[in-house]
Amino acid sequence: MDITWIIGHILAVGIGVSLGLLGGGGSILAVPILVYVMGRSPREAIAASLFIVGVVSLIGLIPHAKAGHVSLKLALTFAPAAMVGAYAGARLVELPFISDTIQLVAFGIVMFLASILMIRKKRDAAPPQAASHIAPKSPSLGKVLLIPLEGLFVGVITGFVGVGGGFAIIPALVLLGGTPMKEAIGTSLLIIALKSATAFWGYLGQVSLDWSIILSFTLAASLGTYGGAVLSRRIDASHLQKAFGYFVLAVSIFVLIQR
Numbered sequence: 001m002d003i004t005w006i007i008g009h010i011l012a013v014g015i016g017v018s019l020g021l022l023g024g025g026g027s028i029l030a031v032p033i034l035v036y037v038m039g040r041s042p043r044e045a046i047a048a049s050l051f052i053v054g055v056v057s058l059i060g061l062i063p064h065a066k067a068g069h070v071s072l073k074l075a076l077t078f079a080p081a082a083m084v085g086a087y088a089g090a091r092l093v094e095l096p097f098i099s100d101t102i103q104l105v106a107f108g109i110v111m112f113l114a115s116i117l118m119i120r121k122k123r124d125a126a127p128p129q130a131a132s133h134i135a136p137k138s139p140s141l142g143k144v145l146l147i148p149l150e151g152l153f154v155g156v157i158t159g160f161v162g163v164g165g166g167f168a169i170i171p172a173l174v175l176l177g178g179t180p181m182k183e184a185i186g187t188s189l190l191i192i193a194l195k196s197a198t199a200f201w202g203y204l205g206q207v208s209l210d211w212s213i214i215l216s217f218t219l220a221a222s223l224g225t226y227g228g229a230v231l232s233r234r235i236d237a238s239h240l241q242k243a244f245g246y247f248v249l250a251v252s253i254f255v256l257i258q259r
Contacts, residue, residue, distance in 0.1 A: 020228020089159020090202025
């Protein structure tokens, strides 16, 4: 067991903490760790991250579900289109002109855009929480129809560059679905798990996978996601979103410079 293996798995715990606490950011961390620390090819790293983040999101979902912070109705509105898009995005990489470099540059660009969204997001983006006896305002029909369209778009991105898309799913659930932030985070984990599964299915047969690394990373990240989910009950994730955004911005610049 060398130092690189140890560092990679310590960082893998951070993948889980990000998913459990913020409802996203796992793939944004997983792909660079697998490529630049563990020495995997970009395509293999993307496929592996889909499995890791999918399983870890499912595990991290448990405490959120127990706390009642998962909306099955919104998940069923968003997830089917996202799953179709994720599988399609994974199959797109079979096109002859799509190289590892193109995928990694696309990944870096998505990271950069995600970081800007995280940094600029206002804390008051979520609907204000009224008194407990007042029912939350239902989203309009137009907003409800936009949810699966965004799901399809985010799904394609997931399949093509391996990004789970929590940074886009959560604002969609909050702004379009009218759901509170904590519920959006929990629901996001369910959606990420479902579309990561279909995207990973799309990669099977395209790349050779090192299952020893995939399973050990999944275990390390699972430990982190449970801790992140527990912390989410005590910490307002919006306070950490901006700091995480600056970190993602730095990593995105590193990825783009490297290519």
